[in-house]
Amino acid sequence: MTRLVTQSIPTISVDDSSPLLQIRDLEVGFTTQYGVVPAVRGVSLTLYAGQTLAIVGESGSGKTTTAQAIINLLAGTGRVTAGQILFQGRDLTALTATEMQGVRGSQIGYVPQDPMSNLNPVWNIGFQVEEAIKANSDLRGKALRARTVEVLQEAGLSDAEDRLKQYPHQFSGGMRQRVLIGIGLSSRPKLLIADEPTSALDVTVQRQILDHLGTLTRDYGTSVLFITHDLGLAAERAEQLVVMYKGKIVESGPSQQILANPKHPYTQRLVAAAPSLASKRIQAKKHDEAADIYSSGGTDTALIDRAAIREELAPSGDLITVQGVSKMYRIRTKGLKYTELLAVNDVSFGIKKGTTSAIVGESGSGKSTVAKLILQLESLTSGSIAFDGTDVAGLKGKELLKFRRRVQPVFQDPYGSLDPQYNVGNTIAEPLLAHNIGSRRERQARVLELLDQVSLPAATQFRYPSELSGGQRQRIAIARALALKPDVLVLDEAVSALDVLVQGQILNLLTELQTELELTYLFITHDLAVVRLVADNVCVMQKGRIVEAASTDDVFDNPQQAYTQELLAAIPGGDFEFGR
Amino acid sequence: MPSSTVPDAPRGTRPDQEHFVAALEDTPVAPLDKLDESQKARSTWSDAWQAMRRRPTFWISSALILLVALVAIFPGLFASAQPNDGCELGNSNGGPEAGHPLGFTFQGCDIYARVIFGTQASVTVGILATVLVTIVGIVVGALAGYYGGFLDAIVSRIGDIFFAVPTVLGAIVLLSVLPDRTPVTIALVMSIFAWPQIARIMRGAVLTASNSDYVTASVALGVSKFTILVRHVLPNAIAPVIVIATVSLGTFIVAEATLSFLGIGLGEGIMSWGNDIGDAQSTIRTAPQVLLYPAAALSVTVLSFLMLGDVVRDALDPQARARR
Numbered sequence: 001m002t003r004l005v006t007q008s009i010p011t012i013s014v015d016d017s018s019p020l021l022q023i024r025d026l027e028v029g030f031t032t033q034y035g036v037v038p039a040v041r042g043v044s045l046t047l048y049a050g051q052t053l054a055i056v057g058e059s060g061s062g063k064t065t066t067a068q069a070i071i072n073l074l075a076g077t078g079r080v081t082a083g084q085i086l087f088q089g090r091d092l093t094a095l096t097a098t099e100m101q102g103v104r105g106s107q108i109g110y111v112p113q114d115p116m117s118n119l120n121p122v123w124n125i126g127f128q129v130e131e132a133i134k135a136n137s138d139l140r141g142k143a144l145r146a147r148t149v150e151v152l153q154e155a156g157l158s159d160a161e162d163r164l165k166q167y168p169h170q171f172s173g174g175m176r177q178r179v180l181i182g183i184g185l186s187s188r189p190k191l192l193i194a195d196e197p198t199s200a201l202d203v204t205v206q207r208q209i210l211d212h213l214g215t216l217t218r219d220y221g222t223s224v225l226f227i228t229h230d231l232g233l234a235a236e237r238a239e240q241l242v243v244m245y246k247g248k249i250v251e252s253g254p255s256q257q258i259l260a261n262p263k264h265p266y267t268q269r270l271v272a273a274a275p276s277l278a279s280k281r282i283q284a285k286k287h288d289e290a291a292d293i294y295s296s297g298g299t300d301t302a303l304i305d306r307a308a309i310r311e312e313l314a315p316s317g318d319l320i321t322v323q324g325v326s327k328m329y330r331i332r333t334k335g336l337k338y339t340e341l342l343a344v345n346d347v348s349f350g351i352k353k354g355t356t357s358a359i360v361g362e363s364g365s366g367k368s369t370v371a372k373l374i375l376q377l378e379s380l381t382s383g384s385i386a387f388d389g390t391d392v393a394g395l396k397g398k399e400l401l402k403f404r405r406r407v408q409p410v411f412q413d414p415y416g417s418l419d420p421q422y423n424v425g426n427t428i429a430e431p432l433l434a435h436n437i438g439s440r441r442e443r444q445a446r447v448l449e450l451l452d453q454v455s456l457p458a459a460t461q462f463r464y465p466s467e468l469s470g471g472q473r474q475r476i477a478i479a480r481a482l483a484l485k486p487d488v489l490v491l492d493e494a495v496s497a498l499d500v501l502v503q504g505q506i507l508n509l510l511t512e513l514q515t516e517l518e519l520t521y522l523f524i525t526h527d528l529a530v531v532r533l534v535a536d537n538v539c540v541m542q543k544g545r546i547v548e549a550a551s552t553d554d555v556f557d558n559p560q561q562a563y564t565q566e567l568l569a570a571i572p573g574g575d576f577e578f579g580r
Numbered sequence: 581m582p583s584s585t586v587p588d589a590p591r592g593t594r595p596d597q598e599h600f601v602a603a604l605e606d607t608p609v610a611p612l613d614k615l616d617e618s619q620k621a622r623s624t625w626s627d628a629w630q631a632m633r634r635r636p637t638f639w640i641s642s643a644l645i646l647l648v649a650l651v652a653i654f655p656g657l658f659a660s661a662q663p664n665d666g667c668e669l670g671n672s673n674g675g676p677e678a679g680h681p682l683g684f685t686f687q688g689c690d691i692y693a694r695v696i697f698g699t700q701a702s703v704t705v706g707i708l709a710t711v712l713v714t715i716v717g718i719v720v721g722a723l724a725g726y727y728g729g730f731l732d733a734i735v736s737r738i739g740d741i742f743f744a745v746p747t748v749l750g751a752i753v754l755l756s757v758l759p760d761r762t763p764v765t766i767a768l769v770m771s772i773f774a775w776p777q778i779a780r781i782m783r784g785a786v787l788t789a790s791n792s793d794y795v796t797a798s799v800a801l802g803v804s805k806f807t808i809l810v811r812h813v814l815p816n817a818i819a820p821v822i823v824i825a826t827v828s829l830g831t832f833i834v835a836e837a838t839l840s841f842l843g844i845g846l847g848e849g850i851m852s853w854g855n856d857i858g859d860a861q862s863t864i865r866t867a868p869q870v871l872l873y874p875a876a877a878l879s880v881t882v883l884s885f886l887m888l889g890d891v892v893r894d895a896l897d898p899q900a901r902a903r904r
Contacts, residue, residue, distance in 0.1 A: 019596065033634075046596035240597055250607045253599030263601040266609045375800055404802035416793035420624055421815040430811075434803040460615055464623050471613045480801070502613050 018089070020223050021047040021070070021191055026083035028062070028069050030076065039065045039078065041247040047223050047240070049190065054226040054238035054255060056270070058499040059470075062247040063227050064113075067193050069093075070225075071108050072100050087191070106136040109184035109222075111194040115176035115201075119168040125152075125179055126164030129186065136187035147186075155182030156212045173363070174205035181213065188220055195227040202362035202526060207570040210237055229500060231274040232529075232573025235259050243267050260579040271578045273504035275529030317389075318350030319487065319520055320374065325383035327369050343369045345544035346383070351520060351537075353487070358523040358531040358552070360567070361541035370541070371492045371524045375409050376400065388487075405435060408481035412493035414473035418465040424451075424476050425461030431483045450479040453516075454509060471502035475509065482517070492524045507534055528571055532556060540564050628895040638891040644884035651696055652703040659696040675869070682873050685856070686863050691870060694856055695877050701763050701852035702878070706833035706885075708767035709774065714825045716771065717778025722817070724779070725786030726809050736783070739776035747773040748835055752844055761847045766836055774828070781824055785817035792816070819896040826892055830885035837878055853878045 028040035040062040047053045055063040068074050070085055070092065085092040092103065104110070112118045119128060129148045133139060139147050145164075152160035155178040168176060177197060184192055194213070198206035214237065217224050226238055234241050234255050241255035243266065251264040262268045327344040344366040351357045361367040372378040374385055376392055385392050387403060395403050411417040418427055425447050432443045448458050454475040465473055474494060481489055491510070495503040511534060513519060523535055531538055531552065539549040540563065548561045559565045568574065593599075622630070632638045651658055671680075671688035682691040724735040742750075750773040751766070758765055789795065790813050798808045833853075839845030840854025841861075848855075853874040860871035 022596070044596075046594075048594060048597075245607060245609070248602065248607050249600070250602045251600065253597065254593065257599055263599075264607070265604065266607065269609070269612075377796065377800060401802045404800060409797065409800045411793050411797060413793055417797050419794040419798075419812050419816065421812075423623065430798065430803065431801040434798075434801055434807065457615060463615070466624070466627070467622060468615070469613055472615060477797070480797070484801075505612060 018048075019046045019086075020049045020051075020088060021045075021225070022084075022086040023066070023070070024084045024086065026066065026069060026085060027081045028065050028074065028078055029081045030078045032077070036081070038081075039247055040069065042083070043244070043247075043249055044083075045240075045242050045249070045252060047191070047225065049223055050217070050221045051240060052217065052224040052226065052238045053240040053242065054228055054234035055242045055244055056228055056231060056234055057244035058229070058501060060246075061244040063244050064195055066244070067195055067225060067227050070193060071104050071110055072097075073104075073110070105132065105189070106187045107189055107191070109187070109189035109192045111177075111180050111184040111192065111197045113196045113199070113227075115173050115180055118180055119171075119176055121168050124165050124167050125171065129164075129179065129183055132183040133186050151182045151186045152179065154216060155179065155185070156208065157182070174201050174209065177201060177205075177209055178212070181209065181216075185216055185220075185222070189222060191223045191225065192217070193225045193227075196229070197226070198233075199229065203528070203570040204362065204566060206572070210572065230572060231259060231270060231500070231578070232571060232576060235573040235576040235578075237572065243270065256576075260577065262579060269501060273501045274578055275500075275504075275527070275533055319353040319388060320351040320522070321386040322347060322349050322370070322374070323384045323386070324348055325370070325373060325385060326381045327366070327373060327378065328381040342544055344373065347541075347544075347546050348383075349539050349546065349549055351488075351522060353520050354514070354518050355536040356514065356521040356523060356534050357537045357539065358525060358535035359539045359541055360525055360528055360531055362526060362567075364543070365541040366544040367524050367526075367541050368492055371409070371490050371522065374522065375407060375490055376403065377409075401435065405431075405484045406486050407488045407490065408484065408486040409490045409492060410474070410477050410481050410494045413497055414470045414477060415465075415497075417477050418473055420465050422464075423461065424463050424465070424468075427465075427476060428461070428480050428483055431480060435484060437484070446483065450482055453482065453513065454479045469502070470498050471506060474498065474506055478506075478509070478513075482513070485517075486519070488520045488522065490522045490524070493526070494523075495530060496525060496527060503530070510534065528556075528567060529574075540567070624896075628892075631895040632891055635891050635894075637887050641884040641887035641891065644880060645888065648699060648703060648881050648884070651699045653700075655697045655700060659690075659693040662693070662697075683867075683869050685870050686859065686867070691873050694851060695853070695873050698851045698853045698856055698874060699877065699881075701846055701850050702833050702836055702854065703881070704763040705767050705770075705836040705846075705852075706829050708764065709770045709832040709835075710825055710829045712767060712771040713774045713778055713828065714821065716775040718782050718814075718818070718821060720775065721779035721782025721821075722786050722809065722814060725783035725817075726790055726813060732783075735779075739779050742773055743776040743780075745773055748838055751835070751839055752842065755839065755844050761845065762850070763836075763846065766839065766845060767832075770832060770835055774832075777828070778821055778824060781820050782817060785820050786813055789813045789816040823889055823893040823896060827886055827889035830882035830889075833878065833882055833885075 023043055023045050026040055026043045027038060029036040029038045031037075043062070043066055045053065055066060057063045065074065065078065068078075069080055070087075072092065072095075074080075080093045083093070087103065087108070092100070095103065119125070123131075126145075126148055129151055130144055133144060133147055133151065137147075148164065149160045152163070157163060157175060157178050163171075171179065177200075181194075181197065184194070192213075197213070198209050201209065210233070213224065216222065226234070228234055238255045240253070241258050242252040243250050243258070243264070245266045251258055251262065251267045258267065259271055262271045325344060325347045326342065329341045329343055330338040331341055332338055347366075347370060349357070359367045359370055369378065373380055376395065380393050387407065392403055422430075425444075428447045428450055429443045432438060432446060437443070438446065447461055451458055451460055456472065456475055456479075460468075460472075460476075465476070468476065477494075478489075495506050498506060507530065510521065514521060521534070523531065525531060535552045537550070538552050538555045539546045540555065540561070541547065542563050548555060548559065548564045550560075555564060556568065559568055667685075667687050667689035669688045671684040672686055676683045680690045680692065682695070685691055685694065720735055720739070724732040747770055751769045754769045754772070755761060755766070758769070790809075795808055795812055798812055799805075803811075836845055836852065837854030837857060840852055841858040843858060845854050846852045856874040857871060857878070860867075860874070864871050
């Protein structure tokens with residue numbers, strides 16, 4: 001092992017009894033045209049050497065800002081307005097920019113959130129890792145190269161030596177995140193700050209990365225500060241937990257103690273909404289209790305009975321039948337040559353009326369393509385899709401319009417799926433207008449009815465998307481999809497961009513709407529915990545094929561395929577009993 | 581390491597790491613995801629207006645443009661005498677005197693009156709060319725970007741051909757063979773060579789907008805393709821074109837002046853800043869004021885359009901705003 005020569009700053013000898021990082025009454029504000037807006041208000045926390053601490057909270061709670069304040073990487077106009085950040089007894093807020101450079105990287109490593117945008121696309125991986133090592137050590141030439149390979153191997157890239165000359169676009173998301181972790185840990189920092197290090201990744205990749213982080217920190221005694229929204233991850237990986245809400249700490253302490261027995265109403269709310277894979281009976285019951293937080297009762301009984309009723313009502317035939325469907329994409333390589341990519345490979349399944357079916361899979365499994373095929377947004381390569389007895393492939397003109405009326409999509413990104421130039425009323429009325437339904441007044445009445453159905457006040461109709469939160473936008477998208485009274489909603493990752501609490505709220509709304517309007521749902525998602533909460537049937541997809549299809553209970557309680565088992569085991573904190 | 585291993589049990593509670601619960605009064609929990617109804621509804625355009633009205637540059641440039649427009653429409657309000665009345669060769673290149681605040685041209689005409697009456701032709705060319713270029717650019721760019729394929733390939737190559745010829749050079753060639761050179765012909769000729777710029781910008785913006793989720797959503801809702809173009813794609817793609825159009829208005833006025841200076845712009849009988857600047861070049865050393873005033877009027881007008889374009893860009897591009 002190469003010994004690292006770091007630009008050492010005078011350090012107080014670290015033993016287990018003195019804290020490595022101590023934040024005292026930290027206040028961070030952002031200067032805007034309306035004055036200083038506080039983002040972090042009086043945060044204090046303590047982290048010892050070798051410990052892992054997780055900060056959880058919804059978006060806008062100040063968790064990332066707190067982490068960025070530690071290494072003085074605050075975005076834009078943000079600055080520390082009060083308080084101290086003591087790192088090995090030294091106040092980081094009082095350091096000059098040059099002194100801070102000596103701390104950053106060599107003493108405190110940082111793993112940013114988005115692996116897709118945090119590597120420079122014009123430099124190869126080797127160069128970018130070398131750059132980080134060079135900045136924090138005196139290694140040059142061959143020794144530098146050797147250390148680069150070593151850093152990447154430690155981060156879990158076994159064939160690092162052959163990959164140094166490759167560029168970020170040749171790496172998958174998980175591999176890029178490993179590179180970033182490698183960079184973050186390259187100079188053996190005493191503290192690693194990881195901002196949602198795995199939230200953009202598939203569960204199985206997430207697990208590998210977290211395991212690697214665990215091993216690395218165990219071997220070198222590095223402390224880790226996790227920023228996460230995933231309570232399961234916090235329960236499984238972090239010793240200490242800090243729950244933030246609106247810039248303040250609402251609860252902190254040993255993580256399992258808090259999550260098993262949350263005291264603050266906000267933490268209780270978070271814990272109640274956290275999807276987990278705990279055994280089914282508790283799940284069903286707990287789900288209804290969670291529902292109590294959002295709705296004022298009334299639908300609870302309906303929720304419990306809904307499965308039974310649906311069994312009775314369900315006609316024998318399927319509403320949607322997918323039979324031997326394949327989709328081939330031709331990808332242009334060089335000049336006029338093409339390679340063929342089989343995105344969906346011989347997929348068959350049926351969806352009964354009034355039920356919720358989920359397609360789960362990791363990125364690249366072809367699940368979204370299936371949704372697009374069913375929605376007729378892409379054409380089939382082979383196979384057939386029947387809706388209510390008629391083949392939908394090749395529908396044209398009026399027939400296609402009729403089909404579109406009955407099968408509606410809700411998309412993943414609540415920020416992209418609404419036209420920013422249109423107010424909510426016009427957005428919801430658009431499908432009515434497109435199909436020439438009703439007079440102006442009738443359409444207006446329908447908009448108000450729909451807003452009421454998605455539990456938004458009537459005044460929302462005059463708002464523009466930029467004024468609404470992600471959850472509110474997703475409600476609008478659902479209202480728009482419901483405008484034509486469809487039979488089927490295709491929900492493509494419809495809740496995955498939302499905070500846990502809002503996600504729970506939307507899932508409850510969807511369940512209520514299903515009972516009320518007898519809707520059939522097709523849920524496309526990567527999140528098994530969400531599937532557990534809403535789906536009656538599950539298809540697990542891998543590499544374009546369905547590997548397992550069964551009822552939700554069967555899949556979760558008794559997974560048959562190794563891949564399904566692997567997926568279930570990879571969910572962080574899947575077996576942790578949250579105190580609800 | 582299997583993931584199911586839960587981390588080692590806490591090694592006793594260490595100082596400062598006890599279970600802490602904030603007092604509820606300090607951290608009241610708000611209702612979840614509630615709509616803030618206290619503020620007024622804001623569209624992109626009203627947001628842009630709010631951003632613009634706070635900038636002094638916006639008010640200064642708007643006031644100047646308004647003034648220029650007034651002068652162009654009602655020159656009689658600003659100058660009592662007709663510009664070519666009472667030209668006396670005796671006053672040739674004369675300095676300022678009572679009733680003639682800016683002095684006289686080589687022909688002994690009042691410079692002030694000529695600057696005022698020259699506004700109309702210059703501004704007409706600028707506005708007309710901008711309107712033409714914008715309309716053609718938006719239509720061509722939007723169709724090419726939205727429908728793509730063969731149409732896009734053809735239209736883009738045609739655009740490239742015109743784009744390759746500098747506007748002024750092309751205009752010189754064409755104008756030298758045209759018998760009648762009125763503001764309308766000048767504007768037309770310049771538009772022929774200037775539309776590809778707007779078309780290109782429009783095409784790019786349309787491509788971006790038509791790949792967005794809200795367009796896919798509209799397709800799935802059963803909205804027709806052309807309706808989507810008009811209702812969703814165009815409104816979301818128009819902002820950069822507005823910015824470029826505002827800036828190019830100034831450059832068209834400059835281009836007209838350039839052509840007139842070269843003697844190939846507006847005809848002899850038409851009064852414009854460009855013609856006056858061209859006439860003044862012979863006396864630039866003996867009587868610089870003859871050149872100075874029309875040139876200053878030109879600069880101020882162009883500058884106000886550039887400033888306005890700058891403000892509009894900042895207002896319509898929230899990212900540029902955030903960077904400030």
